[in-house]
Amino acid sequence: MMNFEKRTGPDFGAEAPVYPTNGVPDWYRDAKLGFFVHWGLYSVPAWAVQHGEGVNIPTEDAYAWHQYAEWYGNTVRIAGSPTWERHQRLYGPGTSYEDLADLWDASAFDADAFVGELVDAGAKYVVPTTKHHEGFCLWGTGTTGFNAVARGPRRDLIAEFHDATRRAGAKFGVYYSGALDWHVSDFPAIESDTDLFRYRRNDEHFARYATAQLDELVERFSPDLLWNDIEWPDGGKGREDYGVAETLSRYFAAVPGGVVNDRWGVPYHGFLTREYTHIDEIIPQPWESTRGLGYSFGYNSAEDTRHTLSGPDLIRMLVDVVSKNGNLLINVGPDAAGRIPELQRQTMQQLGAWLRVNGSAIYGTRPWVRFGEAAGAPVRYTRSDAGVHVHALDPSAGELPLPSELSAGKARWADGPHAEVIRAADGSTSVRIPDALRESPVATVTVTP
Incomplete structure (x- = not known):
């Protein structure tokens, strides 16, 4: 996946615009966990080619066999692609992707219940898609009739998300x-990474259209976070x-x-984004890892347990990030009716249960002098005013080695009890992991001087 901070747009020289100087606020750095919600017309067909271990898709076919269900509106236009074939069979050759707007029934969506599940899973901020690449707006916009109030659900879904998120006490963001x-x-149709930037509008008219939509979102919802995707039209990168x-x-x-x-697509960056990418070291700038619970952001009904993160996998991922x-x-992809698929719900519930015990070692923390150790037992470190939090990624090992910097400290498990510290003759120090924690996805001990 590409790193977008490397794309900085046209060089305006002396006529370059002046960007804001706002950095990344502490609330965001303290939050640690947010939930994306990808929901749109693509949730009606809810399908993409299954990806995963053992699946080999040639580079030249990556877009025709796209892993993201939310890209259905593009893959369906690639004649002969699996999506195109399935669409012809299910909907007939006379049904366009945009016709699916009139088939979208979101009657099962209960915003308070939905957001409640995200917050129970540990979310500190919620970011629904307001408009994905398909152009269908999920709020009552005055810029186009292609929206969820005028068609399909006949509801202002973003207003509902916004109100429920505020009531739940979480921060609210918008994807655009x-x-x-x-x-x-x-x-x-886009069939390569090169096409991704070639086949898009860069004219002034479209830049004005996009700005009018984003201004609407800011005026109506005062979002705590703006999550923009795939840059901005070049015709709107100057001083206009x-x-x-x-x-x-x-x-x-x-x-x-x-x-x-x-x-x-400009020189100004807030936090950095990394999509479906494993990071090997501490990144000094605030950054965000994002991916779906499966191989797609939008709901893919063809995915099963082989394609979906388990609760333990997600917990270890959070600790690592x-x-x-x-x-x-992390993204949840509801079905068209607005329900969280059961596989995703199970994973979310396991994450929430772990965070209710161990959240103080995650929320509000900062990196320690290093993220882990190059050799030995798999371990990760975070720090807060309470001390250094040592996370054992494999509690079944029974012992958690402590680094030399922490060998003289006092250790306490996240659920309260003091930890049994073992000091070996060779000077090494470790903590005995209680039997009750050995089946936990991650066992966390806090070490204080």
Whole structure:
């Protein structure tokens, strides 16, 4: 996956716009865990080719056999692709992707119950997709009739998400596809990473359209986070009032404690994003790891337990990301009706249960002097005012070695009891992991001087 902070747009020289100086606020760095919600027209067919271990897809077929169900609107336009074949069979050759808007029934969606499940799983912020690359808006926008109030659900889904998230006491963010909008474009299907940036509108008219939509979202919802995707049209990267610099300045004026990501295609970056990517070291800048609970963000009904993160896997992923100075934005993909699939719910519930015991070693923490050890038992470190939190990624080993810097400290398990510290003749120190914790995905001990 590409790193978007490396894309910084046209060189304007002396005429370069002046960007905001806002950094990444402490609330975001303390939050550690957010939930993405990818929900849109793609949730009606809810399908993509299954990916995973043992599946080999040639590079030249990566877009025709795309792993993301939310890209259905693109893959269905690639004649002969598995998505195209399935669409013809299920909906007939006369049904376009956009016709699915009238088949979308979201009657089972209960925003308070839905957001409640995310918060119970540990979410400190919630980021629904307001408009994905398909161009279908999930709020009552005045810019286009292609929206969820005028068609399909006949509801302002983003308003419902917003209100429920505020009631639940979590931060509210919005995802917005800035430079891709297939509804107002007339390009061939994207079939490569090069096409991703070639087949998109960069004109002033589209830049004004995108800015008007983003301004609407800010005015109506005052989102704590703006999560832009696939850059911004080049026609809106200068000093114009509809340009990125001015748009972000208006946002920060309206939401002084807000934060943005790095996917704007300009030199200004908020937090860095890493998508379906494992990071090997601490990244000094605040960053965010994002991925789906499966191989897709949008719901893929073809996925099963082989394609879905287990609770223990997700817990270990969160600990690993936080130890390296990151946040985890994990995605849930509801079905068209607005229900969280049971496989995803089970994983979320296990994460929430672990965090209710161990959350103080995750929330509000910062990286220690290193994230883990190069050799020996798999371990991760975080730190807070309470001490250094040592996370055993394999509690079944029975012992947790402590680094020399912590060998003289006092250790306590996350659920309260003092830990039994073993000091060997060779000077090494370890903690005996109680039997009750040996089946836990991660056992966490806090060491104080």
